[in-house]
Amino acid sequence: QKEVEQDPGPLSVPEGAIVSLNCTYSNSAFQYFMWYRQYSRKGPELLMYTYSSGNKEDGRFTAQVDKASQYVSLLIRDSQPSDSATYLCATPIYNQGGKLIFGQGTELSVKP
Amino acid sequence: SQTIHQWPATLVQPVGSPLSLECTVEGTSNPNLYWYRQAAGRGLQLLFYSVGIGQISSEVPQNLSASRPQDRQFILSSKKLLLSDSGFYLCAWSGGAPGANVLTFGAGSRLTVL
Numbered sequence: 001q002k003e004v005e006q007d008p009g010p011l012s013v014p015e016g017a018i019v020s021l022n023c024t025y026s027n028s029a030f031q032y033f034m035w036y037r038q039y040s041r042k043g044p045e046l047l048m049y050t051y052s053s054g055n056k057e058d059g060r061f062t063a064q065v066d067k068a069s070q071y072v073s074l075l076i077r078d079s080q081p082s083d084s085a086t087y088l089c090a091t092p093i094y095n096q097g098g099k100l101i102f103g104q105g106t107e108l109s110v111k112p
Numbered sequence: 113s114q115t116i117h118q119w120p121a122t123l124v125q126p127v128g129s130p131l132s133l134e135c136t137v138e139g140t141s142n143p144n145l146y147w148y149r150q151a152a153g154r155g156l157q158l159l160f161y162s163v164g165i166g167q168i169s170s171e172v173p174q175n176l177s178a179s180r181p182q183d184r185q186f187i188l189s190s191k192k193l194l195l196s197d198s199g200f201y202l203c204a205w206s207g208g209a210p211g212a213n214v215l216t217f218g219a220g221s222r223l224t225v226l
Contacts, residue, residue, distance in 0.1 A: 004155070031212050041117075043202050043217035044156070070114070088155060098144050098206035098215045102155035 003027055004090055008102035014111050017079050021024065021106050023072040023089030033065055035074045036088040038105065044088055079110045114139035118203050118218035125225050133178075133221045135203030138184065143205040144217065145186040147178055150200040162186060179196040198225045 005021050013019055036044035041047075048063040050056045050072075058065045062075040069093050072089055089103040115138045127130060137143050144163050148156040159172045160178035168178050175194050179187045186203055200222050202214040 034213070039130075041220070041222070043204075043220045045217070046214060049214060080116050080166075090156075098146055098204065099158055099161060100156070100213075100215065102157075104155040104158060 002103075004089055004091060004101050004103040006087075006106050008104050008106060010107040010109055012109045012111060013079055014104075016105070017110070018108075019076040019079050019108060021074040021076070021087050021089075021108065023074075023103050025070050025072065025091060028070060030068070030091040032092050033072045033107060034090045034100070035061075035063055036090060038048060038086045040085075047087070056079075076108075079108075081110050081112050084109050090093060113212075114205070114217040116203060118201075118206055118221050121219065121220060122222045123224070124135075125223065126151065127195055127225055130190070130193045131193050131197070131202075131223070133188040133201055135186040136184055137205045137222055140184070142183060143207060145180060146200045146204040146206070147186065147188050148204060148217075150202060150220075152199075156202065160188070174191070176218060193223075193225045195225050197225075198223055200221065206221050 003099045004025050035048040037047045038044040049062045050065050053065050053067045060077045064073045086105040088105040090100040093099040093101055118135050146161045147159040149159055150156045160170055161169050162180045165180055176190050200220050202220045203218040206215050
């Protein structure tokens, strides 16, 4: 089992839809979780950063961590065509700085 | 503000040829530097990281090497490329705690080995 797993998609939704992107992890010691957004042929950019359990909201984006289920999700409300990208879930290896374990990413396409 | 530069953006190399990818960071000092590789349809895999000049840690055995000749310069090299070295190479930096977990990536270098 991979340490961080995501459904690779592709996921296609209409503009304005609510999108839930999901990530599961195998090591209960993981505490920090990030969501990176990667546009085609570009480097990833940090979207959300969460610690431990609970929700964190930033505009149309909400990151949720359920440590009991070892499950992380990113909710996008009122999705826009500009949200079309690959979304990568990541966590630091043994909480060691920037040494991150990434999921394989979920490709999202938002149709106008 | 901090910026990170990678070059070249794209290159096509024959099997057995050498490789040099360069990364520089501006606007910060003593950054932690990283090389990641992204194969098609896959997540990012950490190849090397560095906490200071001349200090390189390798995460996976491979045909590649890294060097940090200056504080804000990180170089990825190979003496002889293999077909399996094809991929999207990303350089990243992070600061010290509490921001050590937060990576800022460059635009990437796409390598095709033929």
